[in-house]
Amino acid sequence: MNAHTPMLRPDPTSLKQSFALFPSGVVIATTIDAQGVSHGFTASTFVPLSVEPPMVLVCLNRSAQCYDAFLTSERFAVSVLRPEHQDIAMRFATRGADKFADRAFDTGAGTPPVLDCALAAFECSVADRHPGGDHIILTGLVERMRHTTQGGAMVHFARSFHAVEI
Numbered sequence: 001m002n003a004h005t006p007m008l009r010p011d012p013t014s015l016k017q018s019f020a021l022f023p024s025g026v027v028i029a030t031t032i033d034a035q036g037v038s039h040g041f042t043a044s045t046f047v048p049l050s051v052e053p054p055m056v057l058v059c060l061n062r063s064a065q066c067y068d069a070f071l072t073s074e075r076f077a078v079s080v081l082r083p084e085h086q087d088i089a090m091r092f093a094t095r096g097a098d099k100f101a102d103r104a105f106d107t108g109a110g111t112p113p114v115l116d117c118a119l120a121a122f123e124c125s126v127a128d129r130h131p132g133g134d135h136i137i138l139t140g141l142v143e144r145m146r147h148t149t150q151g152g153a154m155v156h157f158a159r160s161f162h163a164v165e166i
C-alpha cells in the first residue's frame, strides 16, 4: 500500500477514479420486452456467482434507458466480449444507439439476443432483483450456455480496453 496516499471520504469523481482501477471483463447484457423488442447495455459488473445452482449476476444503473425492460422481463442473456469487440462495447454504452443494427446477434424466437462470436454466453431466467444503491442487482439462473477457449478476452482498466490472451 502507498503510505503517502491519504484515505479520503468518497466523492463521486474520485470514487469513479478508484473504481476504474479495478480491472474487469466486459459483457453485453440483453433482454427482450413484452413487445419482442431487444434491449441491452455494456456491463463490467458481471459476476459468475454460483455453480450449484448455476447463477450469474449483473448490475444495471437505475437511470439506464433499458432499465424498465430489465425490470419487467423474466429473462436476460450475457455475452462475454473479446478484445476485437470494442465497437460493440461502445455502441451498447451509448444511449439511443441502434444497438442491434449489425446482425452480430442470435435473436432466437422469444429469447434475449446473444452475440454470435462471444467468448462465452449465458441465457438466464431472472432469479432475483436486489437494490444496490443507484444500481439494481440482477441475479439469473443459467438455463443454457456456450463457450470457446479460442482467442482472448476484453478487459476494462483505467478507462480503456485491454486484451488478455488465453
Ligand SMILES: Cc1cc2nc3c(=O)[nH]c(=O)nc-3n(C[C@H](O)[C@H](O)[C@H](O)COP(=O)(O)O)c2cc1C
Pocket: 026, 040, 041, 042, 043, 044, 045, 046, 059, 060, 061, 062, 063, 064, 065, 066, 067, 089, 090, 092, 093, 094, 095, 096, 156
Ligand atoms: C466498459 C463499460 C462498462 C460499463 N458497465 C456498466 C455496468 O456494469 N452497469 C451499468 O448500468 N452501466 C454500465 N456501463 C454504462 C452503460 O453501458 C451505458 O450507460 C448504457 O448506455 C446504459 O443503457 P441505455 O443505453 O439503455 O441507457 C458501462 C459502460 C462501459 C463503457
